[in-house]
Each structure stands twice: as structure tokens, then as C-alpha cells.
Amino acid sequence: MTTSKSRSADCVSAGTELMEMADVSDGTPTTDWVADPPAVEPEETRSRWGDFAPREERAVLRSLLRDLSNDDGPLDALDxxxxxxxxxxxxxxxxxxxxxxxxxDPDMTGEDASSVLGGLIEYLYYANRSSLLAKYRLLQPAYRVYADHEANAExxxxxxxxxxxxxxGSRWPFLGHRIxxxxxxxxxxxxxxAQCVKRLFEAGYNVVTYKTVxxxxxxxHPRPNWALLNSDSIKAIGDPETVVTVNPETTLxxxxxxxxxxxVPSPEPTVWVDxxxxxxxxxxxxxxxICSVLGEDNNSDHSERSTDVLIADFIAVTRHAMSAGAETVELNLSCPNTTRLDDEPTLPLCYDVELAIAIVVKVRESVGHSVKLGxxxxxxxxxNLARFLDGAAHHLDFVSGINTVAHPVESAVGEGTPYFGKRLVAGIGGAVIQPLALEFVRACKQYKDENNADFAIIGVGGVTDPASFVAMREAGADIVQAVTGVFLNSLLAVDCMRSLGATMRSPLDDAEKERILQTAMSRIPVPEWEFTTSSELPVGVTAELLDxxxxxxxxxxxxAAGAPRYLRSDADSRPSVNA
Ligand SMILES: Cc1cc2nc3c(=O)[nH]c(=O)nc-3n(C[C@H](O)[C@H](O)[C@H](O)COP(=O)(O)O)c2cc1C
Incomplete structure (x- = not known):
């Protein structure tokens, strides 16, 4: 199958600014990227350190070191x-x-340059030099763990x-949209x-859920709020007894x-609605x-949930979301991070299956079908999932999951010291929860198939690269979302698009078969390129439809001369496209 359509030609280019400089040391002209290293060529894998070709790593490093240096060189500036x-x-x-x-030596080999670049990125991230990292499109986490929530939001x-x-060109169906x-x-x-959301849309994330309000x-909660983990250090995810320890030596x-x-911080409604x-x-x-909402029993002392107050608040916050113009609302029944007034953690709402069903039913009764509800x-x-879906699925347009998994999280200083201030329990996300997330999505899909239910599935949990994206789709997710994977690599969307977009099929692509048949002729064979170039779809997908x-x-x-051509079978007797 060919994917010959040029990607670079069709890319929305952010514009590159390149300057050639003569390197006087050995007389060989080398290219230094003064700003904006050029985009990765078609079919080329990007550097593991950023959105530029691996062959540019040395040039990026040289320019970066120059930018970093003061009059006495880079070491002095670093110190x-x-x-x-x-x-x-x-x-x-x-x-x-x-x-x-x-x-x-600045002329070090490519391999050395690559590992130096990795170390420098880490240093620049913790040194809060985000704009320098951005200048070279170097990978940097999408959240500064050492800064507080407000600074990150700003x-x-x-x-x-x-x-x-x-x-x-393919589009995927989701709640009546073509995504x-x-x-x-x-x-x-x-x-x-809005600022964060806009950046994500621009970076290719097509279904974004606004933080729970x-x-x-x-x-x-006071800092720290977010910590890096390596999945190898976590045994028995999902067993609440498993203590997770944050190792300060874990690199990016x-x-x-x-x-x-x-x-679950939230501005007041007047602020977030705008x-x-x-x-x-x-x-x-x-x-x-999508707007994610959370109700609470804020009239009680939090020692016991007051169901009526809680449901009324879910209805109120859903209505606020609708007043903000939200057409799609996600009821957050899953947060592991809420605490009572005495700082004791509460369990995710959905662990109480009957309560979770009651919230869904009452919100739906109250707001009707003017909003898509998940x-x-x-x-x-x-x-428990089946019980929830039995009671709630027919009121829902979509189900999304999973949320992070609650575990005690300790600091490496030992003696049971909580990592997050006084809060011992925190939510674990990323690769380590992937098996649980896949199991959850498979179970949702199986329920849909067995019960002829038609809610959409947003698969979340442990998606960190194209392979885990594919696994989540194959498990049954209509839409795949990530958080930890995007936090660590905000290029995740383009990585998935670049590696999968040329061939990944959507159910909506089948409609293209009718157009292909109209283009095909009964007597003169039409070359494949005529179908591929006249289609909005990726070349690989059109080739598959032709097959x-x-x-x-x-x-x-x-x-003809090795190039495939297609002839329509006898127009009168050709089988129906849907056969
Ligand atoms: C820092 C952080 C904040 C989160 N805040 C919310 C939230 O406000 N509402 C919600 O429903 N889930 C929240 N989640 C859970 C994520 O939406 C997601 O379900 C979870 O992180 C699993 O995905 P991942 O493995 O890709 O991280 C949060 C997760 C993280 C890491």
C-alpha cells in the first residue's frame, strides 16, 4: 500500500526560519538553526527530543549552548x-x-549530542526556561510541577x-459530529x-474536556500537586494497599x-462560565x-453524603455549563482526590453504584435532551460496571473512563511521609494504569454489543504513544483521550497522526465508495492516482477502499506498466456497495 502523498506539502506549516552560518573552525559550512528548526520531512521520524529531524540534533544543541552561554561560556551560566x-x-x-x-567538544558525535540534549532539556525545564525550549521545539512537559496551579494556568x-x-481527510463519528x-x-x-484549551486544539487534540468545574x-490543594513516576516501580496497581513512592531521581x-x-479546584461559576x-x-x-462538572453536598459537614443536596448540586452545575453554551457535559462521578473537611479522602462517587445511577437519571430528567450527557x-x-450501565446507559450519550487510580503516595524520605503535604492518597495515571483502562473499555464495548446500547466510549488511561492509542481504539474506544501521556509529551497527537493517520479507517470512510464508483468508468480503466488525488481521504485509506x-x-x-487501474464492472449488474 502506498502512502506517497507528500505530507510536508500538505502540512499546515508553522513557518521555519533558518540561517546558514559558516563555521570558521574547520571551514566547513554547518547549518545552525537560529530559530524554529525545520519540520520533519515526510516519512521521517522526529527526534526523540523535539519536533525536528534527528539529523538536526547537533545543530540544535550548538545553537542552544550558544543561547545558554554568558560571557564566560555555558558552564558559568549553568552554575x-x-x-x-x-x-x-x-x-x-x-x-x-x-x-x-x-x-x-561542541562537535561531538550525533549520539553524544543526543544524550547531552536530553540532559539539557531536563535542566531547562526545572530552570523554568520554557521559552528557550519552545524556541527549538524541544520536548517539555505541559505542566511545571514545581510551580503552583495558578502559575501553570496563567x-x-x-x-x-x-x-x-x-x-x-477522514472524519470520525462522535455524538453527531464529524471529528x-x-x-x-x-x-x-x-x-x-480557555488559553490551555486553545493550545491543545491547535496541537491537534480534537476532543478536549474542560477541567471539572x-x-x-x-x-x-497546596503544592506539590503533580509528581513523575516510573511504572516499573509500582507493583499491584489497583490494590489500595499498594504504597507508591515518588523517587526524586526519576527523569523526564x-x-x-x-x-x-x-x-478538583474550581473558579466560581461566573468566572468559568465566561x-x-x-x-x-x-x-x-x-x-x-466537553464540560466536566462535579456536584457536591456543600450544605453538609462532609462527614456523610446528603444525596438530595448532592444531586441538586449536580443539576445546578450542569445548568451552569449549559448557560456557558456547553453542548456536551461530562458528569464527573470518579474523582479520587476530593477530601472531607478533616482532610480524609472520599471515595469516587461511582463506587456507590446506586448513587451514581441516581445522579445520571435525575440530571437527565432535569435537563432533558438539549445537551449530550456523559x-x-x-x-x-x-x-459493578454492568450494574451501573443497566441503570444509566439509556440516559447517557457517552461513557468516559477511567479516572486516575487512588493509592497512598509517599515521599522517598520514608517513614510513611505523604508526598503531597498532609494528603496521603493521590490519583495515579499514565502507563501503569493502562491494563485497567483497557479492561474497562473492553467491558463497556462488550456491554454495548450485548445490549445493543448506543453510547459512545471515550477511552482514557495509560495512552502515552501510538501503540497504546491503537490498543485503546481496538479495545472499543470511539475517542481516545490522555492526560499523563500529553503532560510528558505534548506532541502525542501529532505523533499518533503521523504514524497512523495515513491508514487508519473511520466507519464514515465507507461513504467514499459511492464516489469512487461514480468516478470509475465501464470501458476506460481509471488509474489509481485519479481516485487518490480527488479524495479528501488519506491515500492509504482510498487504496484500501479500492481493494x-x-x-x-x-x-x-x-x-498498465505496473500501475493499478480500475474498471467498473458492468454498471447494470454491479453489486450494491453495501453488499
Ligand atoms: C493532574 C490531573 C488532574 C486531573 N483532573 C481531573 C478532573 O478535574 N476531572 C476528571 O474527571 N479527571 C481528572 N483527572 C483524571 C484524568 O482525566 C484521566 O482520567 C486520568 O489521568 C487517566 O488518564 P492518563 O492515564 O492519561 O493520565 C486528572 C488527572 C490528572 C493527572
Missing amino acids: EELPAARAAGLPEQVAKNVREAVTM SPSGTVPASVPSWI GFPIGVAASGLTTN RSQFTPP VEADSSANSFG DFRTAAKAAGEGQVL AKLSYLEHD ELVISGALVMTS
């Missing part, structure tokens, strides 16, 4: 900032290596892709306000999971913004 970076969380092993690395970080593939490539970001510290102002490269404890309206305007064609769930045992039409007998394939 000035290193204490602050260390205090912010720079792993000691990286701090040591990076000092050595900047003194190495100036979101993360890597902006050089371009988002515009050649993926671009079906990837998004779930409610989280990455989707806190409430009917009254709720401050975030090693991290594939995370722990968080924010406490901001949500602005955020919704940022959605482009094929993009959708429920965000935690991982549930099969029977299917040949197999069904609607087209006959001939070949």
Missing part, C-alpha cells in the same frame, strides 16, 4: 542557575551529567508542534482554562506515569469541547 533548578526538582544525576556535558507550557497534519483524528485530552490540569469556588525520560493531588465560552470558540472544524467513571469491577470494491466485485483491477 548560576543550577541551585534553583535543583531546588525545583532537577534529579541530582542529571545535574551532575549536564555540567560535564556542556564542557564537551502561562501553560508544553511543546508546540511544527505542524499538524492536514492531510488526514478529526479521534484523539483528545481528558479533564485535568492541562485543560484548566463546580457550583462554587474551590481552591486547589524515565517517567511514564504520574501521581496527582489537586483537590471562560468556557471563550474556550469553546477555539474549537475548529472537527473539534469538540459519565466519567473510575475503574469498576465488571459486575474492498475489487473484492466485492464492483470494480475490476487492471494494470
Whole structure:
């Protein structure tokens, strides 16, 4: 199958600015990227360190070192900032290596350059040099763990892709919309306000869920709120007895999971309603913004849930969301991070299956069908999930899950010291929860198939790369969302598009078969390129549709000089496209 359609030509280019410089040391002209390294060529894999080709790593490193240097060179400049970076969380092993690395020969081999670049990125992240990382499109986490919630909300970080593939003409069905490539970001510290949401839409995330909001102002828990984890260090995920320890030496490269404890902060409704309206305007064609809402029994002392107050509050906050113009609302029945007044954690609402069903039923009764309604769930045992779906599925347009998994999270200082201040329990996300998330999505899909239910599934949990995206789709997710994977690699959407977009099929693509048959002729064979170039769909997808039409007998394939051509079978007797 060919994927010859040029990607770079069709990309929405962010514009590159390149300057050639003569390197006087050996007389060989080398190219230094003064700003904006050029986009990755078609069919080329990007550098593991950012959105540029691997062959540019040395040039990027040289320019970066120059930018970093003061009059006495890069080492001196580094030493000035290193204490602050260390205090912010720079792993000691990286701090040591990076000092050595900047003194190495700038003409080091590509391999060395690559590892130096990795260390420098880590240093620059903890040194709060986001704009320098952005200048070279280097990978940087989409949240600064050493800064507080407000600072992150005011100036979101993360890597902006050089371009988002515009050649993926396929559209995927979701709640009556035709969505671009079906990837998004779930409610989280990455989707806190309109500014964050706009960046995510621009980076190719097509279904974004605005961070859970409430009917009254709720401050975030004090810092720290988010920590890096490596899944190898976590045994028995999902067993609440398993204590997770945050290792301060976990590097950005090693991290594939995370722990968080924010406490579901929310501005007051007057503030978020306005901001949500602005955020919704940022959605482009094929993009959708969901509003996640959480009700609470805020008239009680939190020692016991008052069901009526809780349900009334879910209804109130859903109505606020609708007043903000939200067409799609997600009821957050799954948060592991809420606490009672005495700082004791509460269990996710959906663990009380009857209560969760009652919330869904009452909200739906109250707001009717003027809004698409979904429920965000935690991982549930099969029977409990089935019980929830028996009671709630016919009131829901979509189910989303899973949320993070609650575990005690301790600091490496030992003696049972909680990592997150006084809060011992936090939510674990990322690669380590992938098996639970896949099991949950498979169970939802099985329930749909067995019960002829028609809710959409948003699969969330452990998606960190194209392979885990595919696994989530194969489990049954209509839309795939990630948080930890995007936090660690904000290029996740374009990585998935670039590696899968050329061939990934959507159920909506089948409609294209009719157009192909109209283009085909009964007597003169039409070359394949005529079908592929006249189609909005990726070349690989059109080629697959042509194959299917040949197999069904609607087209006959001939070949001229090795190039495939297609002839329509006798127009009168050709089988129906849907056969
Ligand atoms: C920092 C952070 C904040 C989150 N906030 C919310 C939230 O407000 N509402 C919600 O429904 N889920 C929230 N989540 C859970 C995510 O939406 C997601 O379900 C979970 O992180 C699993 O996905 P992942 O493995 O890709 O991280 C949060 C997760 C993280 C890491």
C-alpha cells in the first residue's frame, strides 16, 4: 500500500526560519538553526527530543549552548542557575551529567549530542526556561510541577508542534459530529482554562474536556500537586494497599506515569462560565469541547453524603455549563482526590453504584435532551460496571473512563511521609494504569454489543504513544483521550497522526465508495492516482477502499506498466456497495 502523498506539502506549516552560518573552525559550512528548526520531512521520524529531524540534533544543541552561554561560556551560566533548578526538582544525576556535558567538544558525535540534549532539556525545564525550549521545539512537559496551579494556568507550557497534519481527510463519528483524528485530552490540569484549551486544539487534540468545574469556588490543594513516576516501580496497581513512592531521581525520560493531588479546584461559576465560552470558540472544524462538572453536598459537614443536596448540586452545575453554551457535559462521578473537611479522602462517587445511577437519571430528567450527557467513571469491577450501565446507559450519550487510580503516595524520605503535604492518597495515571483502562473499555464495548446500547466510549488511561492509542481504539474506544501521556509529551497527537493517520479507517470512510464508483468508468480503466488525488481521504485509506470494491466485485483491477487501474464492472449488474 502506498502512502506517497507528500505530507510536508500538505502540512499546515508553522513557518521555519533558518540561517546558514559558516563555521570558521574547520571551514566547513554547518547549518545552525537560529530559530524554529525545520519540520520533519515526510516519512521521517522526529527526534526523540523535539519536533525536528534527528539529523538536526547537533545543530540544535550548538545553537542552544550558544543561547545558554554568558560571557564566560555555558558552564558559568549553568552554575548560576543550577541551585534553583535543583531546588525545583532537577534529579541530582542529571545535574551532575549536564555540567560535564556542556564542557564537551561542541562537535561531538550525533549520539553524544543526543544524550547531552536530553540532559539539557531536563535542566531547562526545572530552570523554568520554557521559552528557550519552545524556541527549538524541544520536548517539555505541559505542566511545571514545581510551580503552583495558578502559575501553570496563567502561562501553560508544553511543546508546540511544527505542524499538524492536514492531510488526514477522514472524519470520525462522535455524538453527531464529524471529528478529526479521534484523539483528545481528558479533564485535568492541562485543560484548566480557555488559553490551555486553545493550545491543545491547535496541537491537534480534537476532543478536549474542560477541567471539572463546580457550583462554587474551590481552591486547589497546596503544592506539590503533580509528581513523575516510573511504572516499573509500582507493583499491584489497583490494590489500595499498594504504597507508591515518588523517587526524586526519576527523569523526564524515565517517567511514564504520574501521581496527582489537586483537590478538583474550581473558579466560581461566573468566572468559568465566561471562560468556557471563550474556550469553546477555539474549537475548529472537527473539534469538540466537553464540560466536566462535579456536584457536591456543600450544605453538609462532609462527614456523610446528603444525596438530595448532592444531586441538586449536580443539576445546578450542569445548568451552569449549559448557560456557558456547553453542548456536551461530562458528569464527573470518579474523582479520587476530593477530601472531607478533616482532610480524609472520599471515595469516587461511582463506587456507590446506586448513587451514581441516581445522579445520571435525575440530571437527565432535569435537563432533558438539549445537551449530550456523559459519565466519567473510575475503574469498576465488571459486575459493578454492568450494574451501573443497566441503570444509566439509556440516559447517557457517552461513557468516559477511567479516572486516575487512588493509592497512598509517599515521599522517598520514608517513614510513611505523604508526598503531597498532609494528603496521603493521590490519583495515579499514565502507563501503569493502562491494563485497567483497557479492561474497562473492553467491558463497556462488550456491554454495548450485548445490549445493543448506543453510547459512545471515550477511552482514557495509560495512552502515552501510538501503540497504546491503537490498543485503546481496538479495545472499543470511539475517542481516545490522555492526560499523563500529553503532560510528558505534548506532541502525542501529532505523533499518533503521523504514524497512523495515513491508514487508519473511520466507519464514515465507507461513504467514499459511492464516489469512487461514480468516478470509475465501464470501458476506460481509471488509474489509481485519479481516485487518490480527488479524495479528501488519506491515500492509504482510498487504496484500501479500492481493494474492498475489487473484492466485492464492483470494480475490476487492471494494470498498465505496473500501475493499478480500475474498471467498473458492468454498471447494470454491479453489486450494491453495501453488499
Ligand atoms: C493532574 C490531573 C488532574 C486531573 N483532573 C481531573 C478532573 O478535574 N476531572 C476528571 O474527571 N479527571 C481528572 N483527572 C483524571 C484524568 O482525566 C484521566 O482520567 C486520568 O489521568 C487517566 O488518564 P492518563 O492515564 O492519561 O493520565 C486528572 C488527572 C490528572 C493527572
